[in-house]
Amino acid sequence: xxxxxxxxxxxxxxxxxxxxxxxxxxxxxxxxxxxxxxxxxxxxxxxxxxxxxxxxxxxxxxxxxxxxxxxxxxxxxxxxxxxxxxxxxxxxxxxxxxxxxxxxxxxxxxxxxxxxxxxxxxxxxxxxxxxxxxxxxxxxxxxxxxxxxxxxxxxxxxxxxxxxxxxxxxxxxxxxxxxxxxxxxxxxxxxxxxxxxxxxxxxxxxxxxxxxxxxxxxxxxxxxxxxxxxxxxxxx
Amino acid sequence: xxxxxxxxxxxxxxxxxxxxxxxxxxxxxxxxxxxxxxxxxxxxxxxxxxxxxxxxxxxxxxxxxxxxxxxxxxxxxxxxxxxxxxxxxxxxxxxxxxxxxxxxxxxxxxxxxxxxxxxxxxxxxxxxxxxxxxxxxxxxxxxxxxxxxxxxxxxxxxxxxxxxxxxxxxxxxxxxxxxxxxxxxxxxxxxxxxxxxxxxxxxxxxxxxxxxxxxxxxxxxxxxxxxxxxxxxxxxxxxxxxxxxxxxxxxxxxxxxxxxxxxxxxxxxxxxxxxxxx
Numbered sequence: 001x002x003x004x005x006x007x008x009x010x011x012x013x014x015x016x017x018x019x020x021x022x023x024x025x026x027x028x029x030x031x032x033x034x035x036x037x038x039x040x041x042x043x044x045x046x047x048x049x050x051x052x053x054x055x056x057x058x059x060x061x062x063x064x065x066x067x068x069x070x071x072x073x074x075x076x077x078x079x080x081x082x083x084x085x086x087x088x089x090x091x092x093x094x095x096x097x098x099x100x101x102x103x104x105x106x107x108x109x110x111x112x113x114x115x116x117x118x119x120x121x122x123x124x125x126x127x128x129x130x131x132x133x134x135x136x137x138x139x140x141x142x143x144x145x146x147x148x149x150x151x152x153x154x155x156x157x158x159x160x161x162x163x164x165x166x167x168x169x170x171x172x173x174x175x176x177x178x179x180x181x182x183x184x185x186x187x188x189x190x191x192x193x194x195x196x197x198x199x200x201x202x203x204x205x206x207x208x209x210x211x212x213x214x215x216x217x218x219x220x221x222x223x224x225x226x227x228x229x230x231x232x233x234x235x236x
Numbered sequence: 237x238x239x240x241x242x243x244x245x246x247x248x249x250x251x252x253x254x255x256x257x258x259x260x261x262x263x264x265x266x267x268x269x270x271x272x273x274x275x276x277x278x279x280x281x282x283x284x285x286x287x288x289x290x291x292x293x294x295x296x297x298x299x300x301x302x303x304x305x306x307x308x309x310x311x312x313x314x315x316x317x318x319x320x321x322x323x324x325x326x327x328x329x330x331x332x333x334x335x336x337x338x339x340x341x342x343x344x345x346x347x348x349x350x351x352x353x354x355x356x357x358x359x360x361x362x363x364x365x366x367x368x369x370x371x372x373x374x375x376x377x378x379x380x381x382x383x384x385x386x387x388x389x390x391x392x393x394x395x396x397x398x399x400x401x402x403x404x405x406x407x408x409x410x411x412x413x414x415x416x417x418x419x420x421x422x423x424x425x426x427x428x429x430x431x432x433x434x435x436x437x438x439x440x441x442x443x444x445x446x447x448x449x450x451x452x453x454x455x456x457x458x459x460x461x462x463x464x465x466x467x468x469x470x471x472x473x474x475x476x477x478x479x480x481x482x483x484x485x486x487x488x489x490x491x492x493x494x495x496x497x498x499x500x501x502x503x504x505x506x507x508x509x510x511x512x513x514x
Binding site for chain 1: 288289290307308309310312313314316318320322323324325333334336337338365366367368385
């Protein structure tokens with residue numbers, strides 16, 4: 001269908017590329033390793049940034065739940081920060097870390113950290129109180145009650161937040177790589193745009209979508225599915 | 237021995253304070269099987285929660301073996317109206333949960349869990365997930381989880397209220413057997429008088445507004461008991477009469493005094509001619 005629309009010749013090929021052209025471009029990109037290098041660089045950044053935000057987001061969420069004062073003061077702030085597009089952090093990141101790897105990773109981390117901590121917070125707050133009552137009468141207190149009841153009970157919501165965080169991390173990465181001096185998918189995307197090479201732009205878009213699908217299917221999908229299985233949520 | 241001394245409870249809400257309990261005195265001997273019955277809202281569950289340590293009494297004190305109870309603990313296990321099993325754990329892991337917290341070695345707790353699952357006839361389902369069980373089975377798992385803690389006091393808060401009558405009667409028999417075998421102290425909250433008389437040795441009738449102990453009945457009947465037993469029916473009727481007054485009082489206060497219990501002794505239905513054809 002895509003090819004068909006292209007063949008009608010309604011738009012010139014520098015505005016609307018053909019799938020064949022995109023495909024050839026991608027093959028070329030993979031053959032000269034430029035796509036592979038870019039993907040690897042991007043994956044490295046997103047994984048690093050995401051790991052940081054995972055650690056920070058989870059601990060921030062747990063910390064806020066544990067302390068009522070923090071909950072009252074920080075929760076609205078978090079909500080506000082979550083609505084802030086990650087590209088807004090770019091100028092600050094440049095000032096703090098300079099143009100380069102660190103600032104990109106910072107933007108990725110900050111772009112996804114709030115949705116993860118909000119989900120952790122929400123998940124834990126919505127744990128049915130009866131579970132905690134059971135845990136208390138069974139003698140579970142403090143840290144033990146947390147790890148054995150609160151976190152497992154909140155896990156489905158936390159996973160959803162992590163998934164959301166992952167997609168936010170990608171968006172942030174694209175924003176961040178606008179300042180990349182040498183590599184990454186965002187860099188190739190910008191390069192393609194500057195050279196009016198729509199084949200390359202769409203090729204990068206397709207790669208990003210495919211990576212997203214793969215990660216969702218093999219990482220989050222698996223985890224989510226096994227949780228749904230356990231909780232009996234797959235039975236309609 | 238468990239002792240409640242002048243226990244009172246006041247719930248404060250934005251619209252004012254509610255006196256849920258007033259001066260409740262109660263002594264339960266070791267190994268006794270006691271039930272609390274009363275109209276809804278008379279504070280039965282609150283008494284249980286105070287004993288469990290899940291709620292703090294506003295006044296008065298609770299002692300166990302002469303020591304004051306502060307907070308919840310694994311020596312007083314509660315079985316709730318809903319099974320409250322953890323959906324992320326398998327059946328056997330649910331039963332093991334308390335022992336795991338207590339630091340019992342893995343092999344020992346698995347053996348014990350299987351033992352208590354056997355008591356409720358659920359060993360076949362040990363590695364199932366909770367959602368794969370029926371409501372009655374879940375409640376049985378909850379029972380074996382409570383028993384597995386080997387606490388000397390078991391507190392049961394209307395544990396069979398949500399079950400169908402067949403399952404309930406099976407569990408009644410099982411619970412009687414388990415009590416005879418383990419000799420635990422059991423405090424059983426219910427609104428079902430028949431259930432209370434069937435299971436327990438002492439039935440404590442509570443009154444509402446504010447919640448307090450009204451009367452006590454001892455049940456001297458051999459076990460296993462059956463609901464059709466004439467002696468049991470007689471005691472049930474006695475308690476029912478006592479309760480009726482209370483229930484009526486609660487209903488009157490809830491329905492703004494526009495409510496009375498009909499005094500008629502047989503049902504007058506328009507299409508019945510009451511033996512007119514004789």
